[in-house]
Amino acid sequence: xxxxxxxxxxxxxxxxxxxxxxxxxxxxxxxxxxxxxxxxxxxxxxxxxxxxxxxxxxxxxxxxxxxxxxxxxxxxxxxxxxxxxxxxxxxxxxxxxxxxxxxxxxxxxxxxxxxxxxxxxxxxxxxxxxxxxxxxxxxxxxxxxxxxxxxxxxxxxxxxxxxxxxxxxxxxxxxxxxxxxxxxxxxxxxxxxxxxxxxxxx
Amino acid sequence: xxxxxxxxxxxxxxxxxxxxxxxxxxxxxxxxxxxxxxxxxxxxxxxxxxxxxxxxxxxxxxxxxxxxxxxxxxxxxxx
Numbered sequence: 001x002x003x004x005x006x007x008x009x010x011x012x013x014x015x016x017x018x019x020x021x022x023x024x025x026x027x028x029x030x031x032x033x034x035x036x037x038x039x040x041x042x043x044x045x046x047x048x049x050x051x052x053x054x055x056x057x058x059x060x061x062x063x064x065x066x067x068x069x070x071x072x073x074x075x076x077x078x079x080x081x082x083x084x085x086x087x088x089x090x091x092x093x094x095x096x097x098x099x100x101x102x103x104x105x106x107x108x109x110x111x112x113x114x115x116x117x118x119x120x121x122x123x124x125x126x127x128x129x130x131x132x133x134x135x136x137x138x139x140x141x142x143x144x145x146x147x148x149x150x151x152x153x154x155x156x157x158x159x160x161x162x163x164x165x166x167x168x169x170x171x172x173x174x175x176x177x178x179x180x181x182x183x184x185x186x187x188x189x190x191x192x193x194x195x196x197x198x199x200x201x202x
Numbered sequence: 203x204x205x206x207x208x209x210x211x212x213x214x215x216x217x218x219x220x221x222x223x224x225x226x227x228x229x230x231x232x233x234x235x236x237x238x239x240x241x242x243x244x245x246x247x248x249x250x251x252x253x254x255x256x257x258x259x260x261x262x263x264x265x266x267x268x269x270x271x272x273x274x275x276x277x278x279x280x281x
Contacts, residue, residue, distance in 0.1 A: 022280065026273060033272060034264045041262035051268055055275050062276060112208035114241040122244035125251045140259035159253035160260060184217035191252040
């Protein structure tokens with residue numbers, strides 16, 4: 001019985017679900033649906049497409065319950081399934097040409113000093129103040145879309161879903177150092193992109 | 203005295219610096235450089251703000267009817 005304040009753990013529910021207890025699985029679905037929806041929307045760059053990804057992810061989780069052995073946290077296992085479902089969704093839809101974000105990486109002179117002025121370097125911090133909310137949301141999704149998969153996935157999990165670096169590593173099968181390197185690269189490009197957005201606006 | 207850290211090398215290590223995984227001497231060299239470099243101070247501020255701005259800008263609204271359709275979808279597939 002699920003008494004408030006002593007709710008069963010994810011892992012306990014997953015074990016019951018694997019043994020055929022469907023209400024236990026539905027409890028997990030309800031517990032994670034909002035997080036999975038948010039993750040899917042960010043991974044595929046569209047709130048409209050996110051429900052399909054969430055459905056597919058939970059269906060795969062249900063079918064794969066027997067393979068969940070409790071060696072990792074249930075949440076890590078589920079995030080991995082949802083991340084893969086998002087990747088499959090992205091691959092299944094028409095490819096749009098995407099321009100690289102490399103041009104937004106910071107620039108340094110031959111002595112290794114920043115080429116831009118302090119005021120230019122700080123422009124990104126004013127994005128919310130200077131850019132219309134709707135346009136910022138649209139541009140943010142478009143920019144995250146433009147990241148290569150190898151950067152988008154760790155960036156979304158670490159910085160947008162706020163998972164600890166070690167958990168992101170477990171979801172993606174990467175060492176924490178590799179997660180940091182990829183998230184860092186994504187941040188550098190996106191920071192420059194936000195700077196650029198503000199510059200175009202002002 | 204030649205600086206061990208310049209803007210470019212500091213930026214390269216910025217995430218490791220912020221996550222606290224660098225050796226103490228390197229961490230301290232970067233902190234010293236940033237404190238004395240107006241450009242790096244500005245850069246670090248915008249680097250730190252970038253994830254927060256994008257997190258808030260991409261916060262999706264959970265559709266109220268999704269729970270029911272999701273549970274119905276899964277029940278259908280379980281039959």
